Amino acid sequence: MSLYLDIAQRNAVLNTMAQLINTERNTILEVNKRDLEAYNGDDLAMYDRLKVDDAKIDGMILSLQQLAGQEDPLGLERFNFTHENGMQVSNKTAPFGTVLIIYESRPDVTIEAAAIAFKSGNKILLKGGKESLQSNLVLVNFWHKSLEQHSISKDWVTYLEFNREQTQAFLEKPTQKLDLIVPRGGEKLIAFTKKHATCPVIVSGRGNNFLYIHPKADLKKAMSIILNAKTTKISACNALDKVLVDRELPNKEAFIKDLIAELKAKKVEILVDNSLAKTEGTSEITGEESWFEEFLDYKILIGEVGSTEEAIEKINTYGGGHSAVIVTEEEQEADLFMNSVDSAAVYHNVSTRFTDGGQFGLGGELAISTDKLHQRGPIGLQHLVTNKWYVKGDGQIR
Template sequence: MTDTVTLQAWVLNKAKAAKKASHILATLSTEEKNAALLSMANSLWQHRKSILQANLEDIEQAQKNQLPQARIDRLLLDEKRLQQMIEGLHQIVELADPVGEILESFKRPNGLQIEQVRVPFGAIAMIYESRPNVTVDAAGLALKTGNAIVLRGGKEALRSNDQLVYALQKGLESTAIPLEAIQFIDRTERETVDFLIQAKGIIDLVIPRGGAGLIQHVIQKSIVPVIETGVGNCHLYIDKAADLDKATAITINAKTQRPSVCNAIETLLVHEQLVETWLPQVLTTLTKYGVEIRGCHKTQSVAKEIPLIPATEEDYRAEFLDLTLAVKVVSNVDEAIQHINQYGTQHSEAIITEDEKTAQKFLAQVDAAAVYHNASTRFTDGFEFGFGAEIGISTQKLHARGPMGLKELTSHKYVIRGTGQIRT
């Protein structure tokens, strides 16, 4: 594959193979799909040594390339994370199969019986970056919903993804699902992305998952329908009526439990009445966890003993994906809402307060896929929502919004039964 035409033909052949396999998948029973998913889960564990060895090589290369620690964390696999991926497949097996569900049924005066029925999309292209767990999550969710999938991961996880896909395909042997239902683009040229997102008529849906640059590239260049998964500039607002023990615990969790993921908070908004009391305490605690604080003028005024960088406009727009936190003092919930709606990415936003009226105002007026009252934004996750796994978190408003599980990977069609009716 030395020229663009040959590379394009190679990518499109994989897409066509997935499309062909999707026609078989659409006819399979829930039992057949579940048996294949369990076999895939067993195969992952059987091949764990080669998977973890490949991941170790990816990690070593990432370190040589001096990638930020946050990106290395997203790349890392160990037995615990592999077991979580396997558990995700088991949970998908336990979930109800949405394919074939009758959403609506009605009879017309002329006797036509009309049903709206859930169906697979067909062939899905999943374009993502460093996180190899997406490989398994996406494959499992796609196959359960009768979709074939073309996986195009990032170059940092190439070895890991290659071994994961090998294990998944080995698991499909002797099952009703053809191996061609999982396709892997093991090339890193950027053109491979463009070939997929312009394969209209072959690829039915594109889902990009990664940084803002990748997502915007796909949205702008694709001629195939796209579900936009979101950059996570998430906020936590501490209201004057907050239970301060809850506020501290949730702040620490939402920022530090796993800072490299999209549902970790990037900005802390604090009511001005808490500036002299609670704010210095939580900033001290955050710095003990290694968090770099970028604060507004009022935050700086009470943080004289704490290392702090003055916050910029760019900081309030940033998805740090690291132990970095922007902090801003606001006068009331209205200013907090205004700030979030101006700088947020419509992902996940939270308020800590014991005032139900204030909470309800926040929940109603903040424009985001997930809004929380007295809980960490870290719960915006398909696994935590009980979806088994997720293929991404949609921040758009058409078709799907929030964590996307099985139902979000289906479309619908109308099935009409008649007795010889003709239109006059």
Template sequence: MTDLQTLGQQAKEAATELALLNTKEKNQLLENMACAIENNTEEILKANQKDLEQADENGIKEVMKDRLRLSEERIEAMAAGIRQVVQLNDPIGTIKHMWKNEEGLTIGQKQVPIGVIGIIYESRPNVTTDAASLCFKSGNAVILRGGKESFHSNQLLVSILQEALEESQFSSHAIQFIDDTTHETANEMMQLTDFLDVLIPRGGEGLIKHVKENAKVPVIETGTGNNHIYIDKDAQVNMATDIVANAKAQRPSVCNACETLLIHKEVAAFFLPAIEERLIELGIELRADEIASDYLPSATLATEEDWSTEFLDYILAIKVVDSAEEAISHINRYNTKHSEAIITDNYFTAQKFLNEVDAAAVYVNASTRFTDGFVFGFGAEIGISTQKLHARGPMGLEALTSIKYIIYGDGQTRA
């Protein structure tokens, strides 16, 4: 069984060493990691094939296997993600604000690493390199605990990153991997208060809920994506059809895919048949309320449960609403505060939607699929936070830092 106490102590020591590196040194080590990923493409594909074969044996759906599957292109994208992190400004050591108080003390806020970050995640091997590179650039050691579905891929990826560090005479303990995928080890990780400064779960609703309820380590919640698109009465049918098709079908197994379509009653009769035709071509199953069903011959009747479900599949729930106000109310009741979109040519309705919808990312006339750290220019992401404390939305380098107050005096004492 994995000795988490030893891993924790090693990570803490590595974090101290990592915090002393300058930006140029960190960037060179990250470039070495990117090259190592590229140079081991064949081995990574072989390890990933083991995971895919295991997925077949366990009857995992094809749509979920897409999250797991690697290709030469995806491996190249992983290396590119590391290199984009290299190009980002290093936040560590930045003085965000400085002022002088009444006593003549000069007080400043300096960005510093959090320390040791633990990440529990499922299925997607690219999380391994995204998390490792972001943590490293922000001066944090990381302990990774991936799911059993991607065990072989994750284990090899971490060993490649560690070897790249060792070849550069830097501690491989800065990036560590828990090779035990049992629930007992995950639960033990959640109790590592002496070593972990924060724990970030990234996966399905069950994983995130379990971590929130059982962790003693501080948690940054990365949420599930029960995301909506609202088609307003002032929308364009072609734009609406294109955006809905992209948000639902381009990659339905990811957290920024659309799960529910809301549409204004004044355009439902005209828009829904066109949308249905496109979605049927893409293999989407439609579940509609009674009004929407009148315009959608292929749809089955939606249940109350459908409105709160993150399908992660080729399924879309559809509801007709009387107004933008009703759409906003529905979204704020059922959403997971991830990504929401409105399609409209009405500026005032768009602004109302932006102001009143409670979510980490709110779009006007664009697909929810853009909620992604790489797309937002963060190089990669550690996850998409749906909470409101410390970090919200795609979490890049800034979200992995803390503040240290630095104070300069010239002999002051407090009366």
């Protein structure tokens, strides 16, 4: 197998994939229906991620088309230097090599995340969850058909049909070269991967996102943002989990009452801290564990803080390092919040649901990293590269 595919080959495979997925739309839906019927769990987020519909298929196609239209992320010169002895030194972007993506219940990862890694010149290993096996195998078969159509080895995309014990053994002692691992799923999957992996791991997927309502907030904006961030997709890592209301918020009691009514209408369970313990229609939390929890459910926790600084401290203590919002009309307070909160994405008067590679103009994402090395937040095409030093001379010695 060739270790390098030029940009024309990579783009041709992506365009063929887009055509195949559109042509085989009904096949994908039928196979996914079997996965859904076989799923016997009660995890709403898992079921939502497992389900493939026409909108998700449209998203897969769009992602492939956008990636095929983007510039080559490889061979970009980052640094150039002429040594005093005449040799030319440059640094250019290069592929990682082999990227393993371990994921739960999301067949679209088999297309979108793999396509980003492929466009970046990497060989792909996919290890999906058992609940989405049939959907994943069909989609991997499309990868293989697309590769073969362009006379490229099927080994560029490989599906690992491993159980938990086999996966652990592979992580600890890989049977082939492995350069980077990206776990896409819940905290248990991430912890399992980090514990057993012997190569770099990009931590992705944990949310626990906070929103702070400052006294100078536009309450109409606050209401709209909270409802959008909490209820439009509970299975997303960019969904909202916690709301911090400033004690000095004008009309605070009336706003909280209206907010609870709106959330209840959308079947959201309301938890509160002791400052709001007597609020009708809510349940008081008994300890601080709930502040750490990512709900991935129709559930939200509302509490009070005394200032922007207290909100920042609370978010930096309990938040997942993913996304955080301040709702305020005061720019200075927004700047303080955005510069001080330790999250990959910080927002002023905007829903957390925009933390997404496509929404940020990256043409999709491999993952949303809450690590600070080597890339934070949505990891797009241009981030899934490492670098290489190129030194040219004429017999120079040191």
